[in-house]
Every structure is written in C-alpha cells, then in structure tokens.
Amino acid sequence: INAEYMGRHNFHRIALDPNKTVLVLFYAPCHMPSVEFAPAYADLAVQLKPYTDVVVCRVDGERYPNFMSEFGVKSYLTLLLFPKREKKEVSRHKNLIIPYVGPRTIPHILDFVLSNNQLPGQLGIRHPDELPWVPCPPPFFFSPACCLVPLYEGRG
Numbered sequence: 001i002n003a004e005y006m007g008r009h010n011f012h013r014i015a016l017d018p019n020k021t022v023l024v025l026f027y028a029p030c031h032m033p034s035v036e037f038a039p040a041y042a043d044l045a046v047q048l049k050p051y052t053d054v055v056v057c058r059v060d061g062e063r064y065p066n067f068m069s070e071f072g073v074k075s076y077l078t079l080l081l082f083p084k085r086e087k088k089e090v091s092r093h094k095n096l097i098i099p100y101v102g103p104r105t106i107p108h109i110l111d112f113v114l115s116n117n118q119l120p121g122q123l124g125i126r127h128p129d130e131l132p133w134v135p136c137p138p139p140f141f142f143s144p145a146c147c148l149v150p151l152y153e154g155r156g
Contacts, residue, residue: 003045003056011067014057015082021117022082023048023100023109025058026068031076037104044106053084054117071097079109083116 003025006014015022025041027034045056061068061076071080079100098116102108 003041003058006057006059006067007064008066011059011064014055017055018085020053020055020082021084021113022055022057023113024080024082025056026061026073026076026078026080027058028062028076029060030062034076037077040104040106044109047106047110048113051114051117054113077104081113081116 004014006024014020015024023044025037027037029035041056041058048054048056059067061073067073068078073080081098081100082096083098085096100109100112102112
C-alpha cells in the first residue's frame with residue numbers, strides 16, 4: 001500500500017504537523033472490509049502524491065489501540081483528517097479533526113481531502129480534475145453498522 005504506516009514512533013509527528021493535511025485510516029489487518037478497502041486506499045494515496053502538503057497514512061488499530069481511543073475511533077475503516085493548521089492541542093480539542101462519513105470511493109474521499117486542505121493550489125499543483133484517475137474497485141458505501149456494503153445500480 002502506498003499510504004505511510006504510522007506507529008508509536010511517528011504518529012504524533014506526522015498527524016500533528018501544522019504544514020501538512022494528514023488523512024489517517026484506522027484499520028485492522030484481519031478485518032475483511034479493511035482488506036477489501038486497501039487497494040482503493042492505495043490508489044487514493046497515488047492520486048494525492050502530487051499534493052506535497054497532503055499525507056496519506058494508515059494505523060493498525062489492533063497494534064495501536066491507544067491511538068484509536070485517543071482520537072475517539074470506535075471502529076475499523078475510520079478515516080480522520082487532520083487539516084493543515086496549528087495542531088498542538090489536537091488531542092484535547094478533537095474538533096480540529098474532521099471525520100470522513102461519505103462513500104468509500106476515490107472521487108469522494110479525494111474531494112473531501114482537497115476541500116479541507118487549507119491553501120490548495122499554493123504550490124502550483126494541478127486541479128484534481130486534471131490528475132490521472134486510477135481505477136478502483138466498485139464503489140462502496142460505509143453503513144452505520146460499520147461494514148462495507150456494495151452499491152448496485154440495478155437489480156436483475
């Protein structure tokens with residue numbers, strides 16, 4: 001996967017960097033929806049690579065449950081965005097973190113990240129519509145029951 005792995009040695013340094021917008025996926029290697037979502041998340045990391053002020057990361061929630069509890073993560077496949085800004089007090093002021101609650105598709109997550117990234121385009125980066133699109137698995141919807149449910153356009 002192209003997303004940077006975060007653990008106790010680098011989590012706070014990366015997530016709380018005031019010059020970066022950081023997207024963090026909390027997953028579990030044995031959690032089947034996490035396994036199924038991994039290729040799409042890797043594709044998302046590739047699509048965001050040109051944005052030098054955006055970092056795409058992942059945290060193994062089974063190995064580091066303390067990060068899940070610190071940031072109020074209750075289930076796997078939770079995406080949190082730490083927008084670019086001063087974040088020294090982020091663990092005490094959780095309102096500085098933006099949870100992602102939309103569909104688990106590259107275009108939706110990409111739009112979420114870029115629309116919450118302060119100072120977009122400052123470095124002469126192209127608009128997301130101009131970036132090459134990397135195909136991903138069929139779109140998934142993240143249900144309130146915390147599982148991936150495929151969306152089908154028709155029945156029959």
